[in-house]
Amino acid sequence: MIGEPAPKASASRQTSLFGNSAQSTVRYQEHLGAFKFAQIFAMTIAMTLNDQPTTTLDLELTTLSPLDLLPEEEPPLPDPDEMLLLLNSAVIFERMQAARAFCELEDPRSIPRLIELLSDECPLVRVSVAYALGRNKSEQAIAPLINQLNQDWNGYVRKGIVWALGTCRAKSGLQPLISALKYDITAVRLWAASALGQLGDLQAIAPLTEALSEDPMSAVRGNCAWSLGKLVGQMRCELDFQEEIYHDAVDALINALIDDDLSVQTDARTALRKLGDPRALKVLDRIEMDQGYCEF
Secondary structure: OOOOOOOOOOHHHHHHOOOOOHHHHHHHHHHHOHHHHHHHHHHHHHHHHOOOOOOHHHHHHHOOOHHHOOOOOOOOOOOHHHHHHHOOOOOHHHHHHHHHHOOOOOOHHHHHHHHHHHHOOOHHHHHHHHHHHHHOOOHHHHHHHHHHHHHOOOHHHHHHHHHHHHHOOOHHHHHHHHHHHHHOOHHHHHHHHHHHHHHOOHHHHHHHHHHHHHOOOHHHHHHHHHHHHHHHHHOHHHOOOOOHHHHHHHHHHHHHHHOOOHHHHHHHHHHHHHHOOHHHHHHHHHHHHHHOOOOO
16 A cells, blocks of 8 residues: 655664564555565665665665555557467467457457367366456356366366356356355366356355355355345345245355354345345344444
8 A cells, every 4th residue: 555655764663674563564664664674674774784874865865655666567468369379379478468458459450269279188278268268258168168168177267257158247157156156276266156156047056055054165155145144135136025035045144144264254245235124134233242343
């Protein structure tokens, strides 16, 4: 974060750099910022080894406020025509770099070749292609993405494909994403939980409810809570509030308020507030009063 200009170093703070006052050193580090502190610390150590005294002027000359630093210019985007050519390169690294470029560039001309590269021999190329197809959305890429999800041995590739299916809001990806949420590795389940929340399909509510209650990884449970809040909130008009699927989802979110992981509790609390279910709000208010919780 951009802070205030660094204060002048007093004699006591200069001394703390060499003394045993760890607390003073930490306070000084907070004022100057970690990078500048390390730079000054290295300079003062070098001066000490050379028997040169460190003066306040020395510190002031090397200490710049973050406000004095010019913002870095964003690098220009790659040339799409050049990247299209590199997608056909015989060099693995060049194909990977080109696929990564289309994670930022949107160009429909890239889609046919990106689909072909989903089966590239190198997993680094395949994972880059998966994210690129999430950026360059196309209905013709959905079936190849699902096919590769079902057969790719690399978890990072499957994770990228799951992200792409969610970003594309691919309705045909519902069952593969549900399967990934149930049976895949943690990183893939994590993204599958989020992707299901983006599909806007009522059939995703039941598996998300089950995973929120049973998944051993807190990060996955937290994403399930987020997705349930999003899905149930969006699908109110299609949901009968007397339906079992609705009550099961709300019950799972209420139970998540006492999850062992605080982040899951927070996600569940946010989801329930968003839903506005009267029964859930009463439970939520009672728990928060018992815990002395208040929102600022």
